[in-house]
Amino acid sequence: MQKRAKRTRKRLKKAALDVFSEKAIDAVTVEEITEKADLGKGTLYQHFNDKEDIVVTLVDEAVDHLIEQLRSYDGSVEKLEDMLEHLLLAHYRFSVDCREEFLLLFQGKLLVRLQSETLDELNEPYLRYLKEIEELVSPYLSPKIDPLKVRRLACACAGFAFGFFSFVMTEMNKNEIESNIKPLRRAFVMSLGTFLGR
Amino acid sequence: MQKRAKRTRKRLKKAALDVFSEKAIDAVTVEEITEKADLGKGTLYQHFNDKEDIVVTLVDEAVDHLIEQLRSYDGSVEKLEDMLEHLLLAHYRFSVDCREEFLLLFQGKLLVRLQSETLDELNEPYLRYLKEIEELVSPYLSPKIDPLKVRRLACACAGFAFGFFSFVMTEMNKNEIESNIKPLRRAFVMSLGTFLGR
C-alpha cells in the first residue's frame, strides 16, 4: 500500500525532473508536472508541500548523485592532478549521464543567487557540494594551505565544469565533445595544480 | 517629443534589467518592471511587443557591451597568452561593473538551452559573442589550426568566465575575489595556451 505511494512519488519526481530540464523552473506549472506523470493535480500536493518543495527535493537528490560520482574513483588517483582530473571527468560524465539533473543544478544555482532572501534551503546542497570537492582534494594538499585558496579551487572546478560543459552542450554535438575534450581537461588540471603552487 | 519616448524606453530597459538581476526572468511580471520604472503598465506595450521582446533586446545590448569590453585592450597584448588573459580579465570586469547584464546573460543562456524550440532569436547574440572571442584570438593562432579547437577554446573561456565568476560571486565577497584571483586566471591562461599546442 505504501509501495504505491512511493511509486507515485517517484513518478512525480521523474516527471518534474524531465519538465525542469525542458523549461525554466519558474515557468513550469504544477499541472505540467502531474500531466507528464499522468497523475491528478492533487496528487502532487499529497507528496509535496508545494512547487518549491519538489524543487528543493530534486536539487538535494541531484547533489547526492553528483557527490556519489565524485567519490567513486579507483586507486590510480595518487597525486593532486589525478584527483582534479577525476573530478572534472566525473562532472563531465554527470552532465552527460544525468543531463536532467545537471541542468536542474545549473538552474537551481542561479535561483539561489537571485532569490537568496527566501531560499537558503536551496543553497544548502550547493554548499555541501563545494565542501565535498574541498574534502576530496584536501588530502593532496599541504595542511598549511590557505582555506580560502581551497575554496577558490572548488569554485574554479565547479564553475569550469558547469560553465564549460553548458556552453559545450549547445555549441557542439556529442561526438565532437567526446573526441577531444581530454587535452583541455588536462590543461585545466595543470593550471589548477600550478595555482596551488606545486 | 520623440525624446520623451526614448527616455521612457530607456527607463523601462533599466528597470527591467534591475528586476531580472533580482529574480529569475520567468518569475518577473510586467507590472514589476513598470512599477520599478514608475510608469503605467500599458507603457511597456507601447515600446515592446511583449515580455520576451524586452528580454531579447536587453540580452542583445548586454552582449554588445561585453563585446565592447573584450575589444578594448592596449598595445601590450602581444602573445596569445596576453590576449587570453585580457579576455578573462575583461569578463571578470564585466561581471563586476555590469553585474546586472552579466546575470542576465547567464540566465538567458540557460533559457536558450532549455526552450530552444522557440527562442533562436535569443540564441543569436550568444553565437555572436562566441564568434567574437574566436576572432580575437585567431590572429595569435596558426591559420592551419582546427576550427573546432578554436570553438572549444571559446567555450572554455566563456564557460570558465561565467561559471567560475558566478560561483565565486556567491561564495566569496568582493575583497576576497579581487585580492588573489590573478594567479588562477594566469594559470588558466597558461593551460589554454598549452591546450592550443604552443
Place this chain on the structure above:
DNA sequence: GTCAATTTTGACTAAACGGTCAAAATGTGA
C-alpha cells in the same frame, strides 16, 4: 493660450495558475 499629435495611463478582460477538498478509486485483511 489653443490645438493637434504623441505619449502615457490604469481600469478592465479573459485566461491561467496554485492550492483545496469532498468524493471516487484502489488496495488490504478478514
Place this chain on the structure above:
DNA sequence: TCACATTTTGACCGTTTAGTCAAAATTGAC
C-alpha cells in the same frame, strides 16, 4: 464478498497575470 484505510482525483475557488484600449496627460508649433 465486504468493510475499512489509504491513495488518488479533478472540479472548484480565489488570486494573479498578460495584454487591451479608451481616456487622460504631455508636448510643441502657431
